[in-house]
Amino acid sequence: MEFHANSRPQTGQPTCLEQNTNALEARARALLDQMTWGEKIGQMHQVDSTGDQVPNHVAALIEQGQLGSVLNVSHGQVAQEIQRLARQKSRLDIPLLIARDVIHGFKTVAPIPLGQAASFNADLIRENARHAAQEASQAGINWTFSPMTDVVRDPRWGRVAESYGEDPLLNSVMGVATLQGYQGSALDHPTSLAACGKHFVGYGASEAGRDYNTTNIPVNELRNIYLPPFKAMVEAGLTTIMTSFGDIDGVPATANDWLLRDILRDEWGFKGVIVSDWDSTVQLITHGIAAGYRDVATLSIQAGIDIEMVGNCYLGYLEDLVTTGAIDGRLVDDAVMRILRLKLSLGLMDDRPVTTTPTPADQEAATKAATRLAEQSCVLLKNDNQTLPLKSKKIAVIGPLADKAADQLGTWVFDGDPSRSITLLDGLRDRFGDTVPFEPVFTSTRDHNQDRFDAARKAASTADAVILTLGEDAILSGEAHSRADISLPGGQEALINHLADLGVPLIAVIMAGRPLVLSSVLEKLDAILYAWHPGSFAGPAIARLLAGDAVPSGKLPMTFPRHVGQIPIYYNHKNTGRPPSPSRVVHIEDIPIGAEQTSLGMSSFHLDIPYTPEFPFGYGLSYSAFDYDKLTINSPHITANETLLVSVRVTNKGAYDADEIAQLYIQDRVGSITRPVRELKAFQRVGIKAGASEIIHFKLTATDLGFYNRKEVFVTEPGWFDLWVGGSAAADCHAAFEVTAA
Numbered sequence: 001m002e003f004h005a006n007s008r009p010q011t012g013q014p015t016c017l018e019q020n021t022n023a024l025e026a027r028a029r030a031l032l033d034q035m036t037w038g039e040k041i042g043q044m045h046q047v048d049s050t051g052d053q054v055p056n057h058v059a060a061l062i063e064q065g066q067l068g069s070v071l072n073v074s075h076g077q078v079a080q081e082i083q084r085l086a087r088q089k090s091r092l093d094i095p096l097l098i099a100r101d102v103i104h105g106f107k108t109v110a111p112i113p114l115g116q117a118a119s120f121n122a123d124l125i126r127e128n129a130r131h132a133a134q135e136a137s138q139a140g141i142n143w144t145f146s147p148m149t150d151v152v153r154d155p156r157w158g159r160v161a162e163s164y165g166e167d168p169l170l171n172s173v174m175g176v177a178t179l180q181g182y183q184g185s186a187l188d189h190p191t192s193l194a195a196c197g198k199h200f201v202g203y204g205a206s207e208a209g210r211d212y213n214t215t216n217i218p219v220n221e222l223r224n225i226y227l228p229p230f231k232a233m234v235e236a237g238l239t240t241i242m243t244s245f246g247d248i249d250g251v252p253a254t255a256n257d258w259l260l261r262d263i264l265r266d267e268w269g270f271k272g273v274i275v276s277d278w279d280s281t282v283q284l285i286t287h288g289i290a291a292g293y294r295d296v297a298t299l300s301i302q303a304g305i306d307i308e309m310v311g312n313c314y315l316g317y318l319e320d321l322v323t324t325g326a327i328d329g330r331l332v333d334d335a336v337m338r339i340l341r342l343k344l345s346l347g348l349m350d351d352r353p354v355t356t357t358p359t360p361a362d363q364e365a366a367t368k369a370a371t372r373l374a375e376q377s378c379v380l381l382k383n384d385n386q387t388l389p390l391k392s393k394k395i396a397v398i399g400p401l402a403d404k405a406a407d408q409l410g411t412w413v414f415d416g417d418p419s420r421s422i423t424l425l426d427g428l429r430d431r432f433g434d435t436v437p438f439e440p441v442f443t444s445t446r447d448h449n450q451d452r453f454d455a456a457r458k459a460a461s462t463a464d465a466v467i468l469t470l471g472e473d474a475i476l477s478g479e480a481h482s483r484a485d486i487s488l489p490g491g492q493e494a495l496i497n498h499l500a501d502l503g504v505p506l507i508a509v510i511m512a513g514r515p516l517v518l519s520s521v522l523e524k525l526d527a528i529l530y531a532w533h534p535g536s537f538a539g540p541a542i543a544r545l546l547a548g549d550a551v552p553s554g555k556l557p558m559t560f561p562r563h564v565g566q567i568p569i570y571y572n573h574k575n576t577g578r579p580p581s582p583s584r585v586v587h588i589e590d591i592p593i594g595a596e597q598t599s600l601g602m603s604s605f606h607l608d609i610p611y612t613p614e615f616p617f618g619y620g621l622s623y624s625a626f627d628y629d630k631l632t633i634n635s636p637h638i639t640a641n642e643t644l645l646v647s648v649r650v651t652n653k654g655a656y657d658a659d660e661i662a663q664l665y666i667q668d669r670v671g672s673i674t675r676p677v678r679e680l681k682a683f684q685r686v687g688i689k690a691g692a693s694e695i696i697h698f699k700l701t702a703t704d705l706g707f708y709n710r711k712e713v714f715v716t717e718p719g720w721f722d723l724w725v726g727g728s729a730a731a732d733c734h735a736a737f738e739v740t741a742a
């Protein structure tokens with residue numbers, strides 16, 4: 001299945017909010033007409049409600065009609081009580097939206113979204129989101145704060161783990177698939193959740209990869225890189241959007257009427273609900289753009305925030321602002337109508353059950369889907385001398401992450417159940433026998449203690465191969481958990497060095513929430529399988545891959561830097577006026593003594609590290625190998641309203657039946673603004689038998705070739721394009737074509 005960045009994803013489904021009928025509109029209006037200002041503003045108020053019972057202050061707000069939604073409920077009986085209070089104790093009986101961060105699973109945990117993206121498998125991601133919704137609806141949750149489609153080019157940022165990586169198309173496709181999984185085929189089904197595209201917008205560009213930091217995004221980057229995934233989700237029926245903490249070019253997203261009204265509402269026609277992020281309204285004061293709480297309420301409602309998450313500015317000041325005429329009351333009415341429409345669309349005002357009871361078959365299906373996604377998310381980065389798949393059962397498992405049921409789940413797993421985890425050690429012992437020796441060495445990945453190094457060496461020396469389970473504890477990525485040094489933490493590199501001279505093949509299975517810098521240990525490892533944080537079923541998924549029962553197929557959703565000093569480094573970069581090339585760079589060690597100031601490369605490179613990445617976007621090895629040839633296009637010239645038909649032959653040259661993720665990239669050679677050297681425009685996962693070939697087909701429309709120009713208008717300009725198809729952003733199977741004026 002293929003997707004295109006700016007065209008409507010082939011869902012065929014009317015957007016969930018477009019299904020709103022006139023009857024629903026009339027019901028919302030009739031309700032609004034009965035509401036006092038206090039009740040209206042109550043719908044815009046959201047509080048945190050944790051614990052196994054309804055807190056008294058929450059109950060009081062509900063009964064007074066001062067609460068429209070809660071977040072962090074995770075017990076069915078609490079949800080039942082909340083809705084009972086709303087239906088029986090409040091004047092207008094309006095049920096609440098019950099929200100939770102169901103990010104990559106609920107009890108059953110799938111890989112972190114960055115890992116999911118590595119599968120390039122939208123269908124499987126959609127399936128996992130559907131299971132997450134089924135599980136979350138057991139707890140009465142009807143709104144999830146997911147998917148996060150912040151494009152991220154900086155792996156230092158802790159929340160890269162929650163993203164789908166550096167590419168706009170991959171974020172678009174995976175964001176759409178995830179929201180479709182959550183929202184299901186009918187929003188009012190008992191297991192459907194309202195999805196929430198976040199964080200609108202540009203949060204992934206936080207300077208220095210430091211969370212919550214300022215962003216400075218030029219409008220053409222905003223339009224062509226950061227906004228497209230949200231536009232794709234809005235077109236696919238996204239029902240809610242959450243604003244980002246950050247400021248965009250000096251105006252925090254939560255107070256940014258250009259983003260929320262001009263673009264989201266007026267240009268894209270988004271009809272859903274906009275919710276602030278946690279306290280991001282009150283933080284307008286800290287940003288220095290609001291003088292006080294009254295200001296916060298004014299700026300937020302004027303920008304278009306419908307629901308204030310956790311802050312009290314709406315509840316405290318909005319009614320006075322309206323009744324004194326400082327704010328047009330229609331802004332409040334419009335916001336409340338959107339909230340009521342959402343609640344009606346979810347079926348909350350009718351007979352939708354508050355909680356659901358999944359069947360054992362549901363649980364089994366969820367397990368199977370999460371295991372399969374973990375397997376397809378793993379990326380084989382290195383495999384010297386066909387070290388993998390394992391040739392012997394005599395393995396030793398060494399390292400801190402082999403048996404960590406919670407850490408393998410990764411970040412943002414509030415409701416993840418570690419008791420459901422099958423650890424990598426479990427999986428390897430199930431597959432290779434209970435006698436497989438295990439030496440954790442460290443208490444955590446942050447541990448530097450070398451006391452167990454000799455025990456590790458002893459275990460390794462008795463084995464035919466060592467499975468080194470390395471990476472990051474779950475706590476080292478996620479919100480507020482950014483790292484300036486993204487090498488293996490703790491004493492892990494020292495451990496590798498301690499084992500490297502044994503002559504036993506070292507196979508690293510790395511679990512991490514981000515791309516790591518591996519340059520100082522790369523040569524000492526014979527094979528590297530990058531598992532991200534693989535979720536509940538790391539064990540069976542990775543054991544199957546290591547044993548050769550399955551073949552690695554994942555591809556990198558993000559560029560891996562050689563050194564943190566290269567960041568930001570990403571594949572869809574601009575060419576610059578002086579691009580580096582092997583002939584135009586000089587390494588610091590080779591600078592002649594007395595070299596003149598202008599004698600060195602005079603191109604865009606660093607003296608002390610190569611200008612190329614460690615591993616490029618889209619890269620991933622297999623136990624097989626694939627060749628691309630016979631690339632054909634239906635015409636070397638197409639007009640802007642014609643479709644380019646592309647076909648290519650992919651041959652599996654190896655001895656294993658395997659999947660390949662074929663990727664199609666373009667370059668617009670000349671544009672009215674500078675264009676990236678490559679842009680991913682389509683991809684397909686295709687299974688090919690050992691030794692066989694498949695002809696695969698792509699279609700490119702003019703929309704796929706377009707971009708937002710200096711005037712912020714989406715255009716497809718005439719001119720020549722290069723096109724490549726292959727197994728990574730370094731694809732070299734090439735054709736060229738020209739777009740001519742219609």
Ligand code: GLC
Nearest residue numbers: 071101145198199277278479
């Ligand atoms: C957090 C996150 C946001 C999350 C919200 C509610 O601070 O930024 O992604 O959905 O608060 O937990």
